[in-house]
Amino acid sequence: MSELSKAYEPQAVEDKWYGFWEQQGCFTADPQATKAAFSIVIPPPNVTGMLHMGHVLNTTIQDILARKARMDGKEVLWLPGTDHAGIATQAVVEKALRKQGLMKHRDDLGREKFLEHVWAWKEKHGGIIIQQLKKLGCSCDWSRERFTMDPEYSRCVQMVFVELYRKGLIYRGKRMVNWDPAARTALSDEEVEMVEEKGHLWHLKYPLLDQNGQPKAGEFVVVATTRPETMLGDEAVAVNPNDPRYTRLVGRRCLLPLQNKVIPVIADEFVDPKFGTGCVKVTPSHDPNDYEMAVRHNLPFPVVIGPDGSMTKEAGEDFDGMDRMEARQAVIEELTEQRLLLKTEDYVHNVGYSQRSHVPVEPYLSEQWFLKYPSAALSASAVEEGKIAFHPERWTKTYSHWMGNLRDWCISRQLWWGHRVPVWYSKKTSGSEAAKVWCDVNPPPDPENWQQDPDVLDTWFSSWLWPFATMGWPGRTDTLKKFYPTSDLVTGPDIIFFWVARMIMAGYEFMGDLPFRNVYFTGIIRDKLGRKMSKSLGNSPDPLELIAKYGADALRFGTMRSAPLGQDVLFDEKDVELGRNFCNKLWNACRFRQLQGGEVQGEIAPALLSGYDKWILLKLDQAIHDITAAFAEYKFNEATQTLYRFFWSEYCDWYVEASKAVLTRPVEALHRESIETDRGAASTHEIAARRANTLAVLDFVLSHTLRLFHPFLPFITEELWQGMGYSRDMPENQGGKTIMFAPWPKPLEEDFRGHYGLDACDGRKVDAKFELVTQGRNLRREANLPASKKVKFVLKPAGAIPAHDVEVLRLLLNAEAVDVDPDFQPGKGTPGVHSEIGDLYLPLEGLVDVAAEKARLTKELEKIEAEIAKVQQKLNNPNFTGKAPAHVLQEHQQRLAEWQAKRARVIEALDRLK
């Protein structure tokens, strides 16, 4: 390939490779493949949505899983698509249409016209997010992209409705539901968010009436309420039958102020005597508990708050048409004037808000469709018994709790954008009740005699079918046979009830099998101050801008590196910067290899491996091991951190630097060096072979590393894989020689390690050399010698030391020379460090500061003594020596010996200063 540029420029390569992968069909899943299947269905983003950081986290994890599975040799289906997102989309379109002045309320346009606008909107804005996912590198099978309102998908939704209706699990009824006055629709319980609010508890006085129906002076029943405006619809005052304060009032009547309506005092167990005044105003139509009480006591149900949240005629002339919040004020003012407001207390309570429109939810009595959840018991046990594994596992508890308290699901919505309820009502007045309702995927044969139910279904009533409705259900398609149940689901815990639980139930009910085997719950992405990301706070960075600035790989890597399994992520742009820096490091490490010239090297020759070579191969082996283990536990942050450390600290900082002793010096120098070794003079040919072997190790490590990084950094790894020529020996397959299908590195097998003599290699010996280098650099630092100044070190070796090792030392120390002198007698105060390799001195001409050197050594000695004391304390404990396992004991003894040896060397050096 052409020479790599000095810095990695992601913009230049990302689109190129994404296009290549798509063109080669790398993402396309083949149901006929003999390979084992791996499948994920994407949590469908809102069709008109924009990519945000939550998507980045979520889809990056899925992409990592998919890419890893491909490298593991599996046939992968990552099925993408979008959700019609009923309320959300309809609200967005309504807002836009109002802004354009095309309507005030959707009724102005009418259903058909309005839906045309929504579809137009969908055509225009839908699919933006798909393009954004491609930018991120998502390897979805786009040929199978689905939308929850595709005709085939809609048919699935209808079929499911009809089937459940016929089973008696779906029914229609007049119930108290959560009503969103802004969207003017019913909501499910899950769509209501409880928000703690500072409000008031108003104590209202209702005049008691005597037997003649006349107010008795000074006699009142006092009720406490947080919602005084609802009093206009009161039908009773309730007390606890066992409350001695009020038993005498039961059966009496009182006058409802403002309405001048006579209402009874009733007794109901529901009332808690300890709360408020012990008397509860009963508003049958606007409070769920009051509704229950009203049913028990046969009270009327006057509706004083309408579907749009404004007061109705029944609220009285003075209040008709007022907004409920205005009415609250007005009622309070009026009651105050009439001296019927006893007192106002500050009161903190929870108010239900619509998750979508962020307005307080109104309990509202209306005709709705409900579902009794199917296959609930089976679904609950599937998770509890681990057939479906949650990661992290703790979410099973949340799931179980919800499954154990299932309440019927209100599935109808008074919207237009969505799947229409497949039910028609006969216009004829005669005939049996059953004959008046037509429920079928097809309209009745004589449609002119029927009226279709106006409602649409909750969006989640289509999403819960996603894992199989996207794969061709109800047909027994090859795709379903191959890829259902899916392998993993990646989603947020906030939709565990909305989606995960319901998909499990749908899976069992309609497929007779679980929909997925593993569920990975991500955390929530927050800003660096820990706040949720939101448009209003403006703290939500645009992922596309980040991609443009740093590259998609950088964004992916930075996000994954700071996202531990199931914990919230405090996102900081610094994380992406880190990712960008890392990509650049990877790039330049490959560039270094490229600048050494030569073809990609093949087999490593075991006989020519140096200790350093073996050292890095062992570290690589360990890294492969750790990363593979991290993958198995979905610990991607551990995987990235391990990779980062291995590559940057171990490979680049140490191995590459050490390899320069072989690679970047002239052959003559190596030749001279080899004459001094015990192997004797090496021929030029042998030296070339050694050099080639070092290149082979570089190639080996890099080609493994690129593969290990590929799931996280798909673009740069492909660019380098191709550019470096590592695809050379790969077989041609569906994607050509892409890294996407390169085999995932396996830990080096025992025979492999034997082959390369890796077990014989004493990694610790290399560690000791590197440690000596660090100490030597420290010497220079402590002596205040600027890094630019060339210095000479003297090494008094503890044993024979090959000339090549000395050269490595010299290079790593950035020294002019390291003179080896077994008989070196350091001058008094010459700074030196003392290791098992030998003593390393930094002779300073005329600048010896005995006191400074003494201080330095004394400080070091203190450190050593502390370590020795710690180990010795344990070893002196007979309980420890008696009970600790042998290997732990041995380790401690060895450690003690090492520290003691160090101590001896330092004491010796100190003695020479006397």
Place this chain on the structure above:
RNA sequence: GCGCGCUUAGCUCAGUGGAAGAGCACUUCCUUCACACGGAAGGGGCCGCAGGUUCAAGUCCUGCAGCGCGCACCA
């Protein structure tokens, strides 16, 4: 009220039974021929508090405190 999570270096966080870690920030030095999106050295921790289990506890158990998040019909 019930449940869950968090509390480790200035900041953000890893680390589930055997020598306290990373990134960022900080101090000092270095434009040395892969990389200044870089290199080198360094400073900085009663691992929230109190008990307990254990030869051994940041790690397991029990309390407590603070923060956060779910669930729950108290007007």
